[in-house]
Amino acid sequence: MSEPVLKAVNLNKHYSLGRGHEVWGLKDANLSIEKGSWLAISGPSGSGKSTLLAILAALDRPTSGELFFNGENLSSANDVRLAHYRKKKIGIVFQEYQLFEELSALENVSMPLVVTNLNKKQRQERGMALLESVGLADRAPHQPRQLSGGERQRVALARALVHDPEIIFADEPTSNIDKKAADSVMKLFHSFNKRGNTLVIVSHSQELAEAAERQLYMDAGRIVS
Numbered sequence: 001m002s003e004p005v006l007k008a009v010n011l012n013k014h015y016s017l018g019r020g021h022e023v024w025g026l027k028d029a030n031l032s033i034e035k036g037s038w039l040a041i042s043g044p045s046g047s048g049k050s051t052l053l054a055i056l057a058a059l060d061r062p063t064s065g066e067l068f069f070n071g072e073n074l075s076s077a078n079d080v081r082l083a084h085y086r087k088k089k090i091g092i093v094f095q096e097y098q099l100f101e102e103l104s105a106l107e108n109v110s111m112p113l114v115v116t117n118l119n120k121k122q123r124q125e126r127g128m129a130l131l132e133s134v135g136l137a138d139r140a141p142h143q144p145r146q147l148s149g150g151e152r153q154r155v156a157l158a159r160a161l162v163h164d165p166e167i168i169f170a171d172e173p174t175s176n177i178d179k180k181a182a183d184s185v186m187k188l189f190h191s192f193n194k195r196g197n198t199l200v201i202v203s204h205s206q207e208l209a210e211a212a213e214r215q216l217y218m219d220a221g222r223i224v225s
């Protein structure tokens with residue numbers, strides 16, 4: 001049997017806000033994600049979806065539990081290893097996009113390529129190709145504040161895909177865009193997945209849930225099904 005690309009064992013995330021105010025962002029999460037699979041995560045607001053995604057993407061450390069990437073225990077990995085995982089192995093689309101405000105759309109998209117051995121011209125070409133694939137070639141020089149919400153979302157998606165990562169983590173990637181833009185995002189996800197890559201997507205979208213081969217439902221910090 002092939003090794004899962006990601007494996008989470010008893011992940012917990014506990015927030016202590018003082019004065020006895022305690023929140024479990026995540027409780028006893030166990031999860032095994034096969035390479036090349038497509039996982040959809042849904043659940044009510046506050047149920048822990050973004051928390052789980054942040055821990056799987058090694059943006060946040062769990063309070064307890066372990067995370068394995070291709071068999072490597074990331075929970076005990078040092079910061080250099082974690083940065084390598086984040087920069088080279090995965091792509092992330094945040095709920096709030098997190099684009100660099102002072103950079104153009106093209107510069108934002110090409111940014112992850114700085115750590116590769118591509119030269120500037122190659123990075124720009126690759127960035128343009130990705131912008132084109134999300135229908136934003138003509139917005140390349142725009143800064144994020146000169147873009148609509150849905151356009152920013154698509155720039156963030158192009159950026160997450162530009163270095164051809166093994167796994168994409170996306171938090172509500174189609175929440176702000178119209179049908180036509182959502183269709184082009186779906187196409188991108190399908191071709192990414194067809195190349196054998198893995199998708200982990202938080203969404204309430206029926207279409208995204210149906211495209212996934214596996215659905216996970218969260219409630220009050222727990223994976224309930």
Ligand SMILES: Nc1ncnc2c1ncn2[C@@H]1O[C@H](COP(=O)(O)OP(=O)(O)OP(=O)(O)O)[C@@H](O)[C@H]1O
Nearest residue numbers: 015023024025043044045046047048049050051052
């Ligand atoms: N830094 C923090 N400190 C304290 N509590 C937090 C923190 N971040 C998140 N929480 C709490 O953890 C719980 C899970 O939050 P999370 O953002 O994962 O929810 P979500 O399922 O992504 O919700 P939404 O659908 O609204 O995005 C929430 O109850 C939230 O209030």
Ligand SMILES: [Mg+2]
Nearest residue numbers: 049050095171
């Ligand atoms: Mg969230």
